[in-house]
Amino acid sequence: MLLIALPLSHAGLAGTWWRTLPPLSAAWWLLAEFCVLTVAAAVSTALPPPDAVAVAGLAGLVNARAWYGLTAALARAAVPAPAARAPAGAAEAVAVPLGGHRIPAGPMALAAVIAEVIALTRLVFVFSGPAATGHPQAAVAWAAGTGGAVPARDAVADAGRDPVLEVAGFGSWCCGQDHALAQALPGTVVQQFSYRGTDHRGQPLPYGSKASNLPLPQLGDRIAAQVWRLHEETGKPVDIVAESEGTLGLDAMLALHPDAPVGSVVLLSPIVAPGQFGYHSTGSSLVTRDELHALIWFVGGLSPFGTSGAQTLINSVNSVGARFAAVAAHHAPVRLLEVIPLADAVTLPACPLPPSVVVIPAFHGELLGDPAALHTVRRFLTHQPVTGAPNLRATAEIVAAAAAAWRMPESATPSPPCGARSGVPGSGHGKS
Numbered sequence: 418m419l420l421i422a423l424p425l426s427h428a429g430l431a432g433t434w435w436r437t438l439p440p441l442s443a444a445w446w447l448l449a450e451f452c453v454l455t456v457a458a459a460v461s462t463a464l465p466p467p468d469a470v471a472v473a474g475l476a477g478l479v480n481a482r483a484w485y486g487l488t489a490a491l492a493r494a495a496v497p498a499p500a501a502r503a504p505a506g507a508a509e510a511v512a513v514p515l516g517g518h519r520i521p522a523g524p525m526a527l528a529a530v531i532a533e534v535i536a537l538t539r540l541v542f543v544f545s546g547p548a549a550t551g552h553p554q555a556a557v558a559w560a561a562g563t564g565g566a567v568p569a570r571d572a573v574a575d576a577g578r579d580p581v582l583e584v585a586g587f588g589s590w591c592c593g594q595d596h597a598l599a600q601a602l603p604g605t606v607v608q609q610f611s612y613r614g615t616d617h618r619g620q621p622l623p624y625g626s627k628a629s630n631l632p633l634p635q636l637g638d639r640i641a642a643q644v645w646r647l648h649e650e651t652g653k654p655v656d657i658v659a660e661s662e663g664t665l666g667l668d669a670m671l672a673l674h675p676d677a678p679v680g681s682v683v684l685l686s687p688i689v690a691p692g693q694f695g696y697h698s699t700g701s702s703l704v705t706r707d708e709l710h711a712l713i714w715f716v717g718g719l720s721p722f723g724t725s726g727a728q729t730l731i732n733s734v735n736s737v738g739a740r741f742a743a744v745a746a747h748h749a750p751v752r753l754l755e756v757i758p759l760a761d762a763v764t765l766p767a768c769p770l771p772p773s774v775v776v777i778p779a780f781h782g783e784l785l786g787d788p789a790a791l792h793t794v795r796r797f798l799t800h801q802p803v804t805g806a807p808n809l810r811a812t813a814e815i816v817a818a819a820a821a822a823w824r825m826p827e828s829a830t831p832s833p834p835c836g837a838r839s840g841v842p843g844s845g846h847g848k849s
Contacts, residue, residue, distance in 0.1 A: 418823065420533070422447060424526035427491050435523040442490040450483035458822030459815055462767045579653045579680045580606040581798065582644060586661030586686070586782050587727060588626045598658060601791040602798065608647055610663070614639050619646040629662055632733035633741060636662075637669025641677050644670070654680035656798055661686045661782045662730065665738060671745035681752040683794050685784040689765055691738030754797045756790055758783070759809055762816035769814060775805035776813045 427439040457476035461469035599607035611621030612628040659667045664687040758779035784790035
C-alpha cells in the first residue's frame with residue numbers, strides 16, 4: 418500500500434502529476450501521516466469511547482496538516498527558480514525531459530511497483546506450492562512408529578489416544594506431504610482429509626491442489642463423513658487439526674453436523690470473522706461484486722489455480738461463512754486451541770484475544786510444517802499445558818488494533834464475536 422501511495426501521493430494536486438514524481442518533502446508528509454493514523458488507531462482501541470473520540474479528532478487535525486504540507490510541497494516544486502523560469506507558453510517546468518520526450522514518471526513508478534508485487538507473489542506460490550510429483554497416493558491413516566501407512570482399523574491397536582484428522586488448507590494436495598503431524602504424534606492414528614471425498618469403501622480419495630475450491634456446505638459434509646468413518650473404525654472420538662480453509666470447513670461441519678463425534682480441535686491459521694464484508698449486486702456495499710471478481714481473477718492468474726482462483730470458495734464464504742462461524746461457536750468442543758501466526762495479526766478483530774489463542778512467529782498457512790506449531794499441537798492433544806509467548810500475544814493485539822486504521826469500516830460485529838470461543842488451552846475445562 419505504501420509503495421503504491423508514494424508515487425501517486427500528488428495525484429489530483431498537480432496538473433501534470435503523471436509526468437512527475439512527488440518531491441521528497443511530500444513523501445515525508447505521507448509517511449508521517451501513515452504512522453500517526455496507525456498509532457492513533459492502536460491507542461483509540463484501548464481507550465473508552467469518549468477518549469477515543471478525542472484521539473480521532475487529533476488524528477483528523479494531523480491528517481489535515483499533512484494534506485496542507487503535501488500540497489505546499491508540490492506547489493513549491495512546481496514553481497521554477499526565477500533564473501530558470503520558462504518562457505510564456507512553454508510546458509510546465511515540472512515535466513521531466515529525457516531524450517527530447519516527456520516521461521510519464523508516475524505511471525511508470527506505479528507499473529514498477531505492480532511488477533514487483535507480481536514477482537513476489539509468484540515467488541510465494543513457487544516456494545510454497547506442491548512439490549509432489551507423479552500420481553497422488555491414496556489417503557490412508559498414518560500411525561507414527563508403525564513403519565508407514567496402515568488402515569485405521571489395523572493401527573488403532575497401536576494408538577493410545579484418539580485418532581486425528583488433518584484438514585489442510587487451500588491449495589494442498591494428497592498425499593505428498595512428509596506426514597509431519599503424524600511424526601509429531603507418536604502412537605496416534607493420523608489421517609489426512611480429502612477434499613474429493615471418499616470412495617465406496619469410505620476411504621479418502623487422493624486430490625490435487627485445485628480440489629479445495631469448494632462451497633462451504635459441501636466441504637462441511639465431506640469433513641463430517643470422514644470424521645464418522647474414522648470414528649467407526651477406531652471406536653473413539655476424532656480430534657481435528659485444521660488449517661486455513663480447513664478451519665472454515667470445520668465451522669461448516671459443526672454448524673451442519675453438531676452431533677459429529679469430535680474430540681479436541683486445533684485451528685491453525687484460522688480464518689477470523691469470515692464473510693464480514695460482503696458484496697451485493699445492488700452496489701450498496703463497500704466492495705462491489707465486479708471489483709471483488711476482478712481481484713480474484715488477477716490473483717488467481719498469478720497462482721497455480723488459474724484465473725478463477727478460489728471464486729467458488731470466496732462466494733460461499735461471503736454468503737454463509739459468517740452464519741456458519743456464529744453457529745459453530747455455540748457447538749465448539751470443550752477443548753479448543755487456536756494457533757495464530759503473528760503475520761495474521763493484521764486480520765484480527767481489534768479486541769483482546771480469547772484464552773484459547775496462542776500466537777507464534779510464522780506466516781499464514783505454514784503451520785502444519787512448522788516445528789514450533791507442531792510442538793504446541795502435540796502438547797495440547799496430549800493434555801499438557803499450552804501457554805504460548807505472552808509478549809507475542811500482546812504484540813498481536815497491538816498490531817490488530819493498529820491495522821484497523823487501514824481496513825474497510827466494520828459494518829457488523831465479528832462472527833463469531835471476540836471471546837465467543839473461550840476454551841482454555843490444555844486445561845480440558847474450557848467453556849464453549
